[in-house]
Amino acid sequence: MKYNRFGYLIGEGFGNVFKNKKSTGASLMIMCATMIIFGIFLILTENINHFVTEVEEAQGMQVFINNDATQEEIDEIGEKIRAIDGVSTIEFVSKEAALDQMKEKFGDKKDLLAGYEENNIFPVSYVVTLTDLNKSKDVQNTIKQFDNIKKITSKDETVSTLINLANGIKIVTGVILVLLVIISIFIIANTIKLTVHARRKEISIMKYVGATNGFIRWPFIVEGMIIGIVASVVSITLVGITYSVIAEKMVNSQFMQVINMSLVTFGDMFESIIFVYMLLGIGIGAIGSVISMRKYLKV
Numbered sequence: 001m002k003y004n005r006f007g008y009l010i011g012e013g014f015g016n017v018f019k020n021k022k023s024t025g026a027s028l029m030i031m032c033a034t035m036i037i038f039g040i041f042l043i044l045t046e047n048i049n050h051f052v053t054e055v056e057e058a059q060g061m062q063v064f065i066n067n068d069a070t071q072e073e074i075d076e077i078g079e080k081i082r083a084i085d086g087v088s089t090i091e092f093v094s095k096e097a098a099l100d101q102m103k104e105k106f107g108d109k110k111d112l113l114a115g116y117e118e119n120n121i122f123p124v125s126y127v128v129t130l131t132d133l134n135k136s137k138d139v140q141n142t143i144k145q146f147d148n149i150k151k152i153t154s155k156d157e158t159v160s161t162l163i164n165l166a167n168g169i170k171i172v173t174g175v176i177l178v179l180l181v182i183i184s185i186f187i188i189a190n191t192i193k194l195t196v197h198a199r200r201k202e203i204s205i206m207k208y209v210g211a212t213n214g215f216i217r218w219p220f221i222v223e224g225m226i227i228g229i230v231a232s233v234v235s236i237t238l239v240g241i242t243y244s245v246i247a248e249k250m251v252n253s254q255f256m257q258v259i260n261m262s263l264v265t266f267g268d269m270f271e272s273i274i275f276v277y278m279l280l281g282i283g284i285g286a287i288g289s290v291i292s293m294r295k296y297l298k299v
Helices: 002-019 019-058 073-081 095-116 133-144 154-199 201-208 211-250 254-259 267-297
Strands: 059-063 089-094 125-130 149-153
Touching: 002 019, 019 154, 019 211, 059 133, 073 089, 073 125, 095 125, 125 133, 125 254, 133 149, 154 211, 154 267, 201 211, 211 267
Parallel strands: none
Antiparallel strands: 059 125, 059 149, 089 125
16 A cells, blocks of 8 residues: 555656656756856866865975084984974975986976086985874974975975865855855746646545545645756766766866876866766755645645
8 A cells, every 4th residue: 555655656756757748848947057067166176176285285395404414413304303393204305306306397407407516515304294284384383483484395385376276166156156056946936837737636526535644745845956956967967978978078188288287087076076067956856846836735
């Protein structure tokens, strides 16, 4: 009996979808637009967070030591840096290693540095990575107080810019999502309301013979959920194909190779995107259906 009842509710929900093709089509388009726009901002946010992570992993302030510092003083500075709160690792870069790094940057023109092998003017340094980038300024201020510190270089501005950009996009995504969800709920509520209005006499008869509000309401909730699920599948497919094509072209572009950054693949985001899309689709459809039924189920 429960199986027959469940089958009836599902069947009625599917039937309602096909009975109102124009209204269903309008709801689908609105929800697809909502999810595609949200998907664009979600993907942007994911990639910016990915960029921040890559920069954080590759980050490191470089502390240069005065050329006249003794080896004992250099070792002492290293121990002091290692003891600072917020420092994760430190790596010593010798004069020879600094010269080799410069030769790599010069590439084919590295012969220009041939004269520096005997008279190496490049200072020794420590590459310092942090446990938390927010502590960067405090760590730098502490190191500057040490003797024999020539200068400190870091990527703070780059990371801060990326973090601010990511936070800005998250806020914009949230605002746009709220607005689009409200619009989608309104459209679906009115779409299903047309179905309910057309069947108002049937609903009245069902109430007279003892049908509960839940029994009457569920087919319309199923209708809204079906519209939401279909919109989710269509949106995921469109966003996935479009992003994969664009990402492939960008990854192979000269710009991305120069900045040495990668993009998040759609496969890596698929689980989170499908979860968010299905939650949005089913939630919007169900809420819109419940709102549309309130007038007709008042006791």
